[in-house]
Amino acid sequence: MTVELVCVGTELLLGNIVNTNAAYLAEQCAALGLSCYYQSVVGDNAERLKGTLDVAVGRSDIVILSGGLGPTTDDLTKETAAEAMGMPLAMDAHSLARIEHFFKTRNLEMTENNKKQALVPSGALVLDNDNGTAPGLILEKDNKRLILLPGPPNELVPMFEKSVKPYLEALEPGIIYSKTVKICGIGESKAASMIQDLIDGQTNPTVAPYAKTGEVHLRVTARAADEKQAKQLVKPLVKELKNRFGAAIYTTDEDVTLEKAVVDLLLANDLTVSTIESCTGGMLAARLINIPGVSEVFKYGYITYSNKAKRKVVGVKKSSLHKYGAVSAQVASEMATGPAMISKADVNVSITGIAGPDGGSAEKPVGLVYIGCCVKGKTTVKEYHFMGNRAKIRESSVSAALTLMRQCILEYFSEVTFGKQD
Amino acid sequence: MTVELVCVGTELLLGNIVNTNAAYLAEQCAALGLSCYYQSVVGDNAERLKGTLDVAVGRSDIVILSGGLGPTTDDLTKETAAEAMGMPLAMDAHSLARIEHFFKTRNLEMTENNKKQALVPSGALVLDNDNGTAPGLILEKDNKRLILLPGPPNELVPMFEKSVKPYLEALEPGIIYSKTVKICGIGESKAASMIQDLIDGQTNPTVAPYAKTGEVHLRVTARAADEKQAKQLVKPLVKELKNRFGAAIYTTDEDVTLEKAVVDLLLANDLTVSTIESCTGGMLAARLINIPGVSEVFKYGYITYSNKAKRKVVGVKKSSLHKYGAVSAQVASEMATGPAMISKADVNVSITGIAGPDGGSAEKPVGLVYIGCCVKGKTTVKEYHFMGNRAKIRESSVSAALTLMRQCILEYFSEVTFGKQD
Numbered sequence: 001m002t003v004e005l006v007c008v009g010t011e012l013l014l015g016n017i018v019n020t021n022a023a024y025l026a027e028q029c030a031a032l033g034l035s036c037y038y039q040s041v042v043g044d045n046a047e048r049l050k051g052t053l054d055v056a057v058g059r060s061d062i063v064i065l066s067g068g069l070g071p072t073t074d075d076l077t078k079e080t081a082a083e084a085m086g087m088p089l090a091m092d093a094h095s096l097a098r099i100e101h102f103f104k105t106r107n108l109e110m111t112e113n114n115k116k117q118a119l120v121p122s123g124a125l126v127l128d129n130d131n132g133t134a135p136g137l138i139l140e141k142d143n144k145r146l147i148l149l150p151g152p153p154n155e156l157v158p159m160f161e162k163s164v165k166p167y168l169e170a171l172e173p174g175i176i177y178s179k180t181v182k183i184c185g186i187g188e189s190k191a192a193s194m195i196q197d198l199i200d201g202q203t204n205p206t207v208a209p210y211a212k213t214g215e216v217h218l219r220v221t222a223r224a225a226d227e228k229q230a231k232q233l234v235k236p237l238v239k240e241l242k243n244r245f246g247a248a249i250y251t252t253d254e255d256v257t258l259e260k261a262v263v264d265l266l267l268a269n270d271l272t273v274s275t276i277e278s279c280t281g282g283m284l285a286a287r288l289i290n291i292p293g294v295s296e297v298f299k300y301g302y303i304t305y306s307n308k309a310k311r312k313v314v315g316v317k318k319s320s321l322h323k324y325g326a327v328s329a330q331v332a333s334e335m336a337t338g339p340a341m342i343s344k345a346d347v348n349v350s351i352t353g354i355a356g357p358d359g360g361s362a363e364k365p366v367g368l369v370y371i372g373c374c375v376k377g378k379t380t381v382k383e384y385h386f387m388g389n390r391a392k393i394r395e396s397s398v399s400a401a402l403t404l405m406r407q408c409i410l411e412y413f414s415e416v417t418f419g420k421q422d
Numbered sequence: 423m424t425v426e427l428v429c430v431g432t433e434l435l436l437g438n439i440v441n442t443n444a445a446y447l448a449e450q451c452a453a454l455g456l457s458c459y460y461q462s463v464v465g466d467n468a469e470r471l472k473g474t475l476d477v478a479v480g481r482s483d484i485v486i487l488s489g490g491l492g493p494t495t496d497d498l499t500k501e502t503a504a505e506a507m508g509m510p511l512a513m514d515a516h517s518l519a520r521i522e523h524f525f526k527t528r529n530l531e532m533t534e535n536n537k538k539q540a541l542v543p544s545g546a547l548v549l550d551n552d553n554g555t556a557p558g559l560i561l562e563k564d565n566k567r568l569i570l571l572p573g574p575p576n577e578l579v580p581m582f583e584k585s586v587k588p589y590l591e592a593l594e595p596g597i598i599y600s601k602t603v604k605i606c607g608i609g610e611s612k613a614a615s616m617i618q619d620l621i622d623g624q625t626n627p628t629v630a631p632y633a634k635t636g637e638v639h640l641r642v643t644a645r646a647a648d649e650k651q652a653k654q655l656v657k658p659l660v661k662e663l664k665n666r667f668g669a670a671i672y673t674t675d676e677d678v679t680l681e682k683a684v685v686d687l688l689l690a691n692d693l694t695v696s697t698i699e700s701c702t703g704g705m706l707a708a709r710l711i712n713i714p715g716v717s718e719v720f721k722y723g724y725i726t727y728s729n730k731a732k733r734k735v736v737g738v739k740k741s742s743l744h745k746y747g748a749v750s751a752q753v754a755s756e757m758a759t760g761p762a763m764i765s766k767a768d769v770n771v772s773i774t775g776i777a778g779p780d781g782g783s784a785e786k787p788v789g790l791v792y793i794g795c796c797v798k799g800k801t802t803v804k805e806y807h808f809m810g811n812r813a814k815i816r817e818s819s820v821s822a823a824l825t826l827m828r829q830c831i832l833e834y835f836s837e838v839t840f841g842k843q844d
Contacts, residue, residue, distance in 0.1 A: 013458050015449030016632070019441050022463070027437025036435050037470055041444070041461035048459055055477075189555075192494045193533045199495065208496065210433055211574070219438075275704075275725070281711025282697075282704025285725045289703025292780055292812065294727070300735060301725025303697070303707045309722050312764050342734050358714055367527075385528045388553035390714065392576050 001172050003034040004060035006052055008068035008077050009151055010043040021066045021156055028160060032168050033175040033223060034062065044074040053084050057144050062168075067151030069134035071113040078119070078137065081146050085139045087121035095126055095135045102133050127163040131155045138167065174223060177230030181218040181241045183248045184258055184403040185418065191216040194244055198237070205233045207241070213392075214399025215258060247416045250406060258402045259287045265409050266297040266347065271375075273405075274300045274345035276314050276335045278326065278352040279369065281305055283398045299345040304335065310352075315340025327352050329370050329381045336372030336379055347409065348374045351401055353384070355393045369397045373408040380408050423594055425456040426482035428474055430490035430499050431573055432465040443488045443571075443578055450582060454590050455598035455645055456484065466496045475506050479566050484590070489573030491556035493535040500541070500559065503568050507561045509543035517548055517557045524555050549585040553577045560589065596645060599652030603640040603663045605670045606680055606825040607840065613638040616666055620659070627655045629663070635814075636821025637680060669838045672828060680824045681709045687831050688719040688769065693797075695827075696722045696767035698736050698757045700748065700774040701791065703727055705820045721767040726757065732774075737762025749774050751792050751803045758794030758801055770796045771827055773819050777812045791819045795830040802830050 005025050011017050022039050029036050038060070042052045049068075056063045068077030082089050096118035103110035117134045120126055127136030132155040137148040147164060149156045183191060188211035192199075195218065198207050205222035218241055222233035242249060250261040266273055275285045285301035288294055302313050307326055310316040316334040324330040335350030353369030360366035369384045382404060386396040407418040427447050433439050444461050451458050460482070464474045471490075478485045490499030504511050518540035525532035539556045542548055549558030554577040559570040569586055571578045591597070605613060610633040614621075617640065620629050627644035640663055644655035664671060672683040688695055697707045707723035710716055724735050729748055732738040738756040746752040757772030775791030782788035789808045794801060804826060808818040829840045 012445075013448055013461065014452045015445045015447070016630075018445040023434075023437045023440040025437070026435055030436045037465060037467070038474070039435065039463035043459060045459070052460070187530060189493045189533045189536050190531070193535055196495075196535075208432060209494065210438070211492070213576070277704070277723075279711070280708065281720075282699070282707035282723055282725065285704035286702065286708055286816075289701070289725075289727060290813070292778070298703075298725075298727050300731050301699075301704055301723075301727070303704065303711070303720075303723025303725070305711060305720050305723070306717055313722060356714070365527075387524060387528070388576065389580060391712070392553050394708075395576075 002060045003029045003036050003062040004056045005039040006065045007041045012041045013043045046076050049080045062145045064147045066149045069150050082121035085141050089119040090122050092118050092120035099133050176223050178221045179234050182251050183216045186248050188216050205237050213395050260291050262402050262405050263291045263294050271347050272297050272299045272345040273347045276302045276350040279355040280351045280394050280397050284401050314338035332370035332372035332381045336374040355390045371401050371404050373404050375408045375412045424482045425451045425458050425484040426478045427461040428487045429463045434463045435465045468498050471502045484567045486569045488571045491572045504543035507563050511541040512544050514540050514542035521555050598645050600643045601656050604673050605638045606672050608670050610638050627659050635817045682713050684824050684827050685713045685716050693769050694719050694721045694767040695769045698724045698772040701777040702773045702816050702819050706823050736760035754792035754794035754803045758796040777815045793823050793826050795826050797830045797834045
């Protein structure tokens with residue numbers, strides 16, 4: 001079955017709010033095995049809403065509309081949907097009683113326009129709204145289904161969970177199951193070219209690459225009658241990806257981020273960590289501290305943006321700063337081994353680079369970054385050349401530092417070796 | 423002129439990512455005076471993309487497409503747009519050279535599929551991508567315009583700012599002029615209620631509030647024949663807002679962020695700054711170091727997530743940690759005055775709080791944060807209660823710290839006094 005989303009609201013068209021309802025509904029529908037090929041946003045305008053709705057009903061089995069169910073004259077979704085389905089509006093006693101109760105229990109005066117919210121297309125299923133006044137509605141006719149939901153996420157989400165999800169589950173037995181293989185240290189193009197043969201001519205399961213800063217996620221998706229069968233379809237393809245990408249895969253768990261994988265690795269090997277950052281100015285530490293429970297491993301974080309701070313706080317040699325410059329492999333190495341740090345950790349990671357827009361030269365251009373990683377005395381320093389503006393260079397540096405930490409720890413504790421950084 | 427947005431990407435249809443591009447583009451187009459009546463999302467599928475594009479071109483003057491410009495066979499936007507406009511693809515030497523340069527400077531191998539990104543519809547305007555490999559494109563024909571932008575927001579946003587905005591501005595003779603009055607330390611509801619009378623019945627100019635984390639931006643917009651006239655319309659309304667919000671306004675400059683305003687204030691008063699962070703783990707330092715030129719003022723940054731680090735690195739008393747707890751006004755104060763810091767700065771800012779999800783109690787719930795600010799020996803500590811998840815609480819803490827720094831510096835050096843934090 002196909003489903004389509006139509007989100008109604010001028011505030012979406014003006015960009016005043018981000019359409020989180022669409023992402024939520026799309027994710028829910030995908031998990032239910034419904035194929036969603038289109039999403040639209042349209043304003044509170046009768047003609048354009050009717051045009052959009054007619055197209056949606058013409059090409060999809062189910063249309064989920066959100067927004068435009070409120071009490072004001074602007075709110076037209078219900079009227080338009082009722083007309084499109086030929087189901088005239090009538091006062092619904094149950095909904096009216098609920099709305100009156102809503103106002104009474106809050107000691108609020110119920111204005112006349114609120115009664116409008118109890119008007120319901122004849123024959124429609126009414127979905128009670130536990131968090132507001134506008135009820136949701138399901139209109140069925142000729143194998144087409146319109147589902148009308150209120151716009152505020154704190155009303156839409158609970159109503160979907162409670163009433164719409166069970167309704168949709170009952171419509172079709174099949175499900176969609178996805179597994180994400182997350183890779184670091186390999187670029188998107190290279191990752192895509194490594195699986196081109198798998199992508200060509202794929203049907204079920206499918207694999208698709210998604211680029212993130214410093215990472216690529218490969219999503220494997222299968223459709224089947226039940227979860228067990230879907231998992232069986234996904235399994236061999238995930239295994240094949242593991243063969244091809246090996247140690248570059250840092251997780252296949254949806255909830256695990258790169259920083260979480262690194263923190264887990266530190267915890268598993270009973271290692272503490274300290275960070276010494278120049279151009280990233282605390283972003284690496286901030287990402288590690290995203291992870292609840294990092295207090296077990298995070299020792300100290302130093303932001304040594306100036307040469308003086310590099311000397312005084314971690315003990316970089318004045319002569320090294322003079323001879324090699326602050327952005328150099330030598331200084332990155334001295335930052336990571338930090339003789340002057342109050343106390344060193346098992347893993348010390350340093351970042352020094354030129355994030356721009358100023359400070360670059362022909363010899364040392366903007367985007368040049370050195371990252372050092374010292375694991376129990378064994379120090380690795382790598383040179384990177386990142387593109388983009390200041391923000392992008394700093395983000396890329398942090399992702400590269402996490403990737404290097406992971407590689408250095410794995411190389412120290414196991415037989416795994418990583419080649420040249422991609 | 424009318425504009426329509428078409429966002430391309432299976433990950434949007436599956437709800438894997440939230441469509442922030444649509445909100446950004448919609449807001450930009452509205453600010454440019456373009457009327458946007460429709461937004462659509464469609465997957466990486468040639469037939470459905472073509473259908474959506476045909477409808478969009480039929481009803482709107484300008485169609486902005488985002489996504490699907492990458493190197494993989496999934497990426498079809500350019501091919502589909504070229505076909506729709508009857509402009510066959512040809513290799514663009516300039517774009518190819520840029521892509522080759524991109525890979526060469528990063529010491530990366532350029533795979534064959536990357537060349538695909540240098541194919542350009544004949545006669546199209548090419549928009550250089552400073553943050554990635556896929557160039558943007560503008561296709562013009564028969565008074566219809568297609569604008570193709572890369573999907574990643576860190577490529578799309580800078581490209582829109584640099585190339586698309588000036589292009590759109592030049593299309594229509596009348597202009598839209600906006601000025602943004604940026605406020606910190608006052609919540610959205612309060613700010614909105616303070617200007618309700620200005621919003622009611624407004625036509626030209628208009629004022630609209632936009633909530634950001636810890637900030638409210640009031641955008642004043644006027645439409646006129648030329649910039650001079652538009653500026654004259656905007657001026658009295660901006661003056662009125664200055665009367666009402668006074669010192670809570672940190673800038674009326676579009677390019678000035680809160681961290682930039684704070685760095686400028688430090689520079690203007692010849693003050694150095696150090697940061698001492700617990701739950702934010704470097705995010706405050708990272709935001710200050712967003713600003714090029716911060717090296718003039720940024721002295722040291724310390725991340726003291728553990729109690730041990732608080733004691734050893736900055737010299738918080740063991741007895742204070744024991745008696746008041748790590749999240750307390752006393753510890754925030756000791757962190758900001760830091761007797762053990764290698765060298766204190768003129769301004770020392772500390773943050774300690776409970777970001778969750780664990781670690782909260784009835785007495786000290788998740789979201790409780792103390793921020794200390796010591797300006798030349800005069801210390802202020804404030805208590806905050808933030809809502810939301812770990813990420814939101816940490817972001818709110820950083821914005822509040824910047825606001826408090828600004829207030830403390832202004833109070834120290836001038837007659838300005840700020841009341842209770844809103």
